[in-house]
Amino acid sequence: MSSNWVEVCAADEIDEEDVIRFDHEGRTFAVYRSPDDEYFATDGLCTHEHIHLADGLVMDDIIECPKHNGRFNYKTGQAKGAPVCVNLRTYPVKVEAGSVFIAIS
Amino acid sequence: MRHIVIVGAGECGARAAFALREKGFDGEITLIGAEPHLPYERPPLSKEGLAGAEQPKYVAGAERYQAARITVLTDAPVARIDRSGKAVKLADGRSVTYHRLLLATGARPRTFPGAPENSERIRMLRTHADALAIRAALAPGRKLAVIGGGFIGLELAATARKLDAEVVLIEGLPRVLSRGVPEEIAAVVAEQHRREGVEIVCGARITAIEDNGASACVVVADGRCIAADLVVVGIGAVPNTELAEAAGIAVDNGIAVDRTLRTSDPDIFAAGDCCSFPLQQHGGRRVRLEAWRNAQDQGTLAAANLIGGAEHIASVPWFWSDQYELTLQIAGLADGAALTVRRDMEEGAFILFHLDGGGRLIAASGVGPGNAVARDIRLAEMLIAAGARPDPEALASPETKLKKLLAA
Ligand SMILES: Cc1cc2nc3c(=O)[nH]c(=O)nc-3n(C[C@H](O)[C@H](O)[C@H](O)COP(=O)(O)OP(=O)(O)OC[C@H]3O[C@@H](n4cnc5c(N)ncnc54)[C@H](O)[C@@H]3O)c2cc1C
Ligand code: FES
Numbered sequence: 160m161s162s163n164w165v166e167v168c169a170a171d172e173i174d175e176e177d178v179i180r181f182d183h184e185g186r187t188f189a190v191y192r193s194p195d196d197e198y199f200a201t202d203g204l205c206t207h208e209h210i211h212l213a214d215g216l217v218m219d220d221i222i223e224c225p226k227h228n229g230r231f232n233y234k235t236g237q238a239k240g241a242p243v244c245v246n247l248r249t250y251p252v253k254v255e256a257g258s259v260f261i262a263i264s
Numbered sequence: 265m266r267h268i269v270i271v272g273a274g275e276c277g278a279r280a281a282f283a284l285r286e287k288g289f290d291g292e293i294t295l296i297g298a299e300p301h302l303p304y305e306r307p308p309l310s311k312e313g314l315a316g317a318e319q320p321k322y323v324a325g326a327e328r329y330q331a332a333r334i335t336v337l338t339d340a341p342v343a344r345i346d347r348s349g350k351a352v353k354l355a356d357g358r359s360v361t362y363h364r365l366l367l368a369t370g371a372r373p374r375t376f377p378g379a380p381e382n383s384e385r386i387r388m389l390r391t392h393a394d395a396l397a398i399r400a401a402l403a404p405g406r407k408l409a410v411i412g413g414g415f416i417g418l419e420l421a422a423t424a425r426k427l428d429a430e431v432v433l434i435e436g437l438p439r440v441l442s443r444g445v446p447e448e449i450a451a452v453v454a455e456q457h458r459r460e461g462v463e464i465v466c467g468a469r470i471t472a473i474e475d476n477g478a479s480a481c482v483v484v485a486d487g488r489c490i491a492a493d494l495v496v497v498g499i500g501a502v503p504n505t506e507l508a509e510a511a512g513i514a515v516d517n518g519i520a521v522d523r524t525l526r527t528s529d530p531d532i533f534a535a536g537d538c539c540s541f542p543l544q545q546h547g548g549r550r551v552r553l554e555a556w557r558n559a560q561d562q563g564t565l566a567a568a569n570l571i572g573g574a575e576h577i578a579s580v581p582w583f584w585s586d587q588y589e590l591t592l593q594i595a596g597l598a599d600g601a602a603l604t605v606r607r608d609m610e611e612g613a614f615i616l617f618h619l620d621g622g623g624r625l626i627a628a629s630g631v632g633p634g635n636a637v638a639r640d641i642r643l644a645e646m647l648i649a650a651g652a653r654p655d656p657e658a659l660a661s662p663e664t665k666l667k668k669l670l671a672a
């Protein structure tokens with residue numbers, strides 16, 4: 160499977176323990192910076208009702224959906240309990256020359 | 265044999281059943297519900313679900329109950345609890361024995377006194393069947409009269425406008441959303457409804473609701489008849505406590521539970537819309553909530569305690585409502601607030617923070633387009649849970665990140 164790296168933003172445009180929305184070619188992603196300064200990416204929409212996760216709250220390695228507080232581990236994509244039960248897809252991330260890139264397959 | 269029986273296959277009962285397995289309970293689980301469906305979510309019934317779906321939005325598919333070895337009995341109203349025999353008796357004559365019982369019977373809509381029952385023109389909204397019937401009666405140009413300016417009535421009004429029905433909403437009190445929603449927020453909501461073409465009549469005293477065959481009529485105090493093709497009564501809900509009451513279990517505006525959700529019978533617990541419980545953040549005042557997340561949280565908590573835990577109710581009440589593009593979110597209970605400060609956000613969104621006399625944050629109510637207020641309401645909820653006394657000026661200033669206040 161070939162993946163192409165897409166530039167998201169400058170690394171410092173995402174606050175620590177925060178998330179931004181990234182739209183690319185008709186798809187939407189959520190890109191995270193963890194409290195320990197690592198970057199991650201998942202699908203942008205909650206698996207419960209297609210709500211943008213980037214409006215939600217990041218706490219440690221959890222992203223909480225803004226709509227009904229469904230929770231996912233954004234590092235693994237794992238759904239962490241009701242009302243969400245379907246995992247999020249995750250994407251590889253790298254930081255190069257001060258910019259964040261995600262690999263979209 | 266250890267057998268946990270759950271009466272009421274709604275949000276709360278289903279959540280409890282799964283949580284029992286997640287927490288390692290290995291005995292039998294039977295979930296018994298009166299409705300013909302597997303447990304489904306009610307919030308969509310007044311929102312997009314009313315306009316769209318033929319099928320309810322299920323909490324889980326049949327295969328997940330099977331995988332978790334949860335026996336679900338649908339269409340199976342429970343008629344009686346036999347406490348001495350530790351069994352529930354179904355209306356169809358079946359009997360199911362339990363070693364622990366959870367009552368998650370929910371609530372039902374309050375009826376309007378004297379309104380005809382079984383009228384196709386006068387309805388209420390609680391179940392998927394109700395939603396299907398209401399939708400069938402709504403079409404462009406049809407007229408809907410909603411009785412009651414609470415959340416369900418307002419959401420229904422918004423959805424009916426999306427279906428191009430004409431809508432009049434009739435409220436007895438001087439404004440909509442009097443219960444639990446600050447006036448400033450109710451005003452934003454009412455204004456949005458007026459812009460969308462809903463006629464809102466407040467301060468109306470309704471003396472009767474009649475079905476005249478060709479149309480329905482809402483009679484107001486001056487004798488005037490507000491005619492409509494369909495009337496939906498949304499004047500609140502009453503908890504389903506009859507089973508408990510008949511079995512001699514204590515009831516006090518809901519099945520009365522302690523802070524572990526245990527009823528006056530130590531082997532019987534109650535959770536969700538049907539129960540009243542002491543709310544820790546309000547000095548143990550007994551409250552009953554009608555809220556989706558509370559149903560989930562209490563279902564999970566009940567599961568822990570049904571299998572021997574002693575966890576206390578700690579969650580902060582949380583509620584949301586969607587109307588048109590607006591979302592409203594409320595954390596905590598605002599009554600008893602001594603001070604309210606307002607934080608203005610982008611796109612006209614704002615949050616009101618309510619503090620008590622001692623400066624403790626007790627509630628936050630926000631409204632705005634989409635999920636504009638969600639993150640800050642969630643942080644406010646955590647501040648409330650922590651018993652924080654944040655600086656009111658910091659709360660009011662959009663420059664202060666609430667996350668900082670939480671860390672402080
Ligand atoms: C139209 C609508 C919109 C809503 N929107 C929102 C919202 O936007 N936000 C929000 O926070 N909350 C909302 N709610 C509230 C939320 O849906 C409820 O708080 C939640 O459903 C409560 O769950 P429960 O399991 O306690 O009760 P219920 O969902 O009422 O389930 C109880 C079940 O028990 C069954 N039962 C009762 N007695 C018996 C018996 N004797 N034998 C067998 N079965 C029995 C009932 O048939 C029912 O299926 C809404 C509710 C409605 C009706
Ligand atoms: S939309 Fe995300 S939890 Fe419901």
